[in-house]
Amino acid sequence: MSHSSRIKDFVSGNIRNWNMFIGQWVEASERRERHILNPFNQEVIAIVAEGSKEDAERAIAVAREAFDEGTWPHMSGYDRSKLINRIAALVEKHCDELAILETLNTGKTLIESKADMNDIADVFRYYASLANKDERVFIDSPIKNTSSQIRREPVGVCALITPWNYPLLQASWKLAPALAAGNTVVLKPSELTPLTSLKMMELIEEAGIPSGVINVVTGSGATVGSTLAASMDVDFISFTGGGETGRKILGYAASNFKKIALELGGKNPNVVFADCDFETALDYALNAVFFHAGQVCSAGTRLIIEESLHDRFVAALVDRVKSIKLGSGMDDETEMGPLISAEHLHKVEKYIEIGKREGATLLVGGKGPEDKALAQGFFILPTIFDHCSANMRIVQEETFGPILTVETFQTEAEAIRLANDSVYGLAGAVWTKDMKRAERVSRAFRMGTVWINDFHPYFAQAPWGGYKQSGIGRELGKVGLEEYTEIKHIFQNDHPQPMKWFGNQLKGEE
Numbered sequence: 089m090s091h092s093s094r095i096k097d098f099v100s101g102n103i104r105n106w107n108m109f110i111g112q113w114v115e116a117s118e119r120r121e122r123h124i125l126n127p128f129n130q131e132v133i134a135i136v137a138e139g140s141k142e143d144a145e146r147a148i149a150v151a152r153e154a155f156d157e158g159t160w161p162h163m164s165g166y167d168r169s170k171l172i173n174r175i176a177a178l179v180e181k182h183c184d185e186l187a188i189l190e191t192l193n194t195g196k197t198l199i200e201s202k203a204d205m206n207d208i209a210d211v212f213r214y215y216a217s218l219a220n221k222d223e224r225v226f227i228d229s230p231i232k233n234t235s236s237q238i239r240r241e242p243v244g245v246c247a248l249i250t251p252w253n254y255p256l257l258q259a260s261w262k263l264a265p266a267l268a269a270g271n272t273v274v275l276k277p278s279e280l281t282p283l284t285s286l287k288m289m290e291l292i293e294e295a296g297i298p299s300g301v302i303n304v305v306t307g308s309g310a311t312v313g314s315t316l317a318a319s320m321d322v323d324f325i326s327f328t329g330g331g332e333t334g335r336k337i338l339g340y341a342a343s344n345f346k347k348i349a350l351e352l353g354g355k356n357p358n359v360v361f362a363d364c365d366f367e368t369a370l371d372y373a374l375n376a377v378f379f380h381a382g383q384v385c386s387a388g389t390r391l392i393i394e395e396s397l398h399d400r401f402v403a404a405l406v407d408r409v410k411s412i413k414l415g416s417g418m419d420d421e422t423e424m425g426p427l428i429s430a431e432h433l434h435k436v437e438k439y440i441e442i443g444k445r446e447g448a449t450l451l452v453g454g455k456g457p458e459d460k461a462l463a464q465g466f467f468i469l470p471t472i473f474d475h476c477s478a479n480m481r482i483v484q485e486e487t488f489g490p491i492l493t494v495e496t497f498q499t500e501a502e503a504i505r506l507a508n509d510s511v512y513g514l515a516g517a518v519w520t521k522d523m524k525r526a527e528r529v530s531r532a533f534r535m536g537t538v539w540i541n542d543f544h545p546y547f548a549q550a551p552w553g554g555y556k557q558s559g560i561g562r563e564l565g566k567v568g569l570e571e572y573t574e575i576k577h578i579f580q581n582d583h584p585q586p587m588k589w590f591g592n593q594l595k596g597e598e
C-alpha cells in the first residue's frame with residue numbers, strides 16, 4: 089500500500105491535538121503548542137501541548153503525592169504485576185496503530201516500528217514477572233541473637249527523559265521497571281517524537297494504573313527536562329540521549345544528589361576477520377549501520393576489517409549499498425527512511441564534509457538523493473568512507489547518520505586496539521569462525537554488549553548499557569529493575585539487653 093493511502097486510512101484527514109497527562113489530561117498552562125512533523129515530507133501530523141516549567145513542577149507534585157500518599161508503592165508485587173501485564177496486552181492490541189504513529193513521527197520503516205512494539209510488549213511482560221517476586225532476602229547476621237533482612241524498595245519519584253530515535257521503546261525500558269518496582273513517574277519524551285508516548289499514556293490509563301502514578305509532560309528539554317532533572321522532589325532520573333545533554337543532567341542532578349542513570353551515545357566497532365562467513369558478515373555489516381538511517385545508539389558505524397579481506401568485502405558492500413531503497417517508512421519496499429529533522433540532516437552533512445577534508449575516501453553516497461519524490465524529506469544516501477584512521481573525527485565522533493567508516497588491521501591485537509580506541513563503550517561485534525578467538529576478542533572489548541557473529545540483538549532479559557562515556561548504569565535485565573530501587577537493611581535484635589556502656593562507672597563508684 090502506498091504512503092499516502094496508508095496515512096489517509098490512519099488519520100482520515102484529521103490532525104489530532106494532544107494534551108499532556110498530569111494526573112489527568114490537561115492543557116499546557118501557557119496554552120502553547122508544538123507542531124509535530126513527518127520527517128518524510130514535513131507534513132504536520134499532530135499538534136501537541138507545549139509544557140512549561142510550571143507544568144513540569146505540577147507533574148512532579150502529582151507524582152510526589154502519588155508516591156507519598158498513594159497506594160501504588162504499597163501494592164503487592166502480585167497486584168502490580170497484573171496491571172503491568174495488562175499494559176503489555178494493550179500494546180499488543182494496539183500494535184498496528186502504535187507502529188504507524190512511530191513510523192509517521194520518526195521516518196523509520198513500519199517493519200522496524202512493529203518489531204519495536206513487539207519488544208515493548210515483551211519488556212512489560214518481563215518486568216511484570218519480576219514484580220511478582222518476593223523482594224526480601226534474609227542474611228546471616230554475624231552478631232549473636234539478631235537477624236537481618238535486605239529489602240528492595242522503590243526509589244520514589246522518577247523522571248524519565250527519552251530521545252527521538254526509539255521513542256516508545258526507550259520510554260518502555262524505563263516505564264516498565266519503574267512501575268514494577270513501585271515508583272511514580274514523570275515521563276518527558278523528546279519534543280520531536282512525543283506521539284507514541286502520549287498514546288501509551290492512554291493505554292496506561294485504560295490498564296487501570298492509578299491516577300498520578302504515571303504522568304507525561306511534553307515540551308522542550310531546556311524547559312521541562314531541566315526542571316525535572318534539577319527538582320528537589322525528584323529522587324531518580326533516567327536519561328537516554330546525547331552526551332552533551334547527559335553532562336548537563338549530571339550537573340542538575342547534583343541539586344539533591346538524586347540517583348541517576350544515563351544511556352548515552354556510541355561509536356560501535358564491527359570487527360571482521362578474514363575467516364568469517366563472508367556473505368553473512370557482509371549482510372550484517374549493512375544491518376549494523378543502516379537500520380533507521382544510522383540513528384541508532386548501537387549502530388555499527390566503524391567497520392574494522394582484516395586487511396586481506398578488505399578489497400573484496402568493501403567492493404561487495406558498495407554494490408549492495410547502491411541498491412538500498414530510500415523512501416517513506418510507510419511503503420513496504422522502503423529499506424531506509426529519512427533522518428529525523430532538518431537540523432540533524434545538517435549535522436550529518438557536516439560530518440560528510442569533515443570526512444572528505446580529513447582525507448577519507450568517499451566510496452558511495454555522501455549527498456542527498458536525486459529522486460524528486462524524496463525532496464521534502466530529510467534524506468541522505470547511505471555513505472561509505474574507506475581508508476579511515478583512528479584519529480579522524482568521522483571515526484571518533486557519533487555522526488548518528490548512515491555513514492560507515494572503514495579501517496583495516498593485520499593482527500588480532502591491532503583489531504582489539506582499534507575497536508577499543510574510543511571514548512564510547514556501548515556495543516561491538518566480532519566476526520570469525522574461530523570460537524577461541526571470538527572469546528578472547530569479546531572479553532578484551534571494553535563495551536557493555538558484544539555480539540559474536542551477529543549484530544544488534546537485545547532483549548528484555550539481558551542488561552543494556554555502556555562502558556566509558558556511553559553512560560552510567562544499565563537498563564533491561566534484573567539489574568534494570570534494581571536501578572529503580574533503594575536497598576534497605578533491617579536489623580533486628582531478638583534478645584535486647586542493656587549494654588551498660590555510658591554512665592555505668594559513676595554508678596559503680598557511688
Ligand code: NAD
Binds near residue numbers: 258314384486
Ligand atoms: P538529546 O540529548 O538531544 O535529547 C534527549 C532528551 O533530552 C530529549 O527528550 C530532550 O528534550 C532532552 N533534553 C535536551 N536538553 C535537555 C536539558 N538541558 N535538560 C534536560 N533534558 C534535556 O538526544 P537525542 O538527539 O534526542 O537522541 C540522540 C542521542 O541519544 C544519541 O547520542 C544516541 O546515541 C543516544 N541514545 C542512546 C541510547 C542508549 O541506549 N545508550 C539509546 C538511544 C539513543
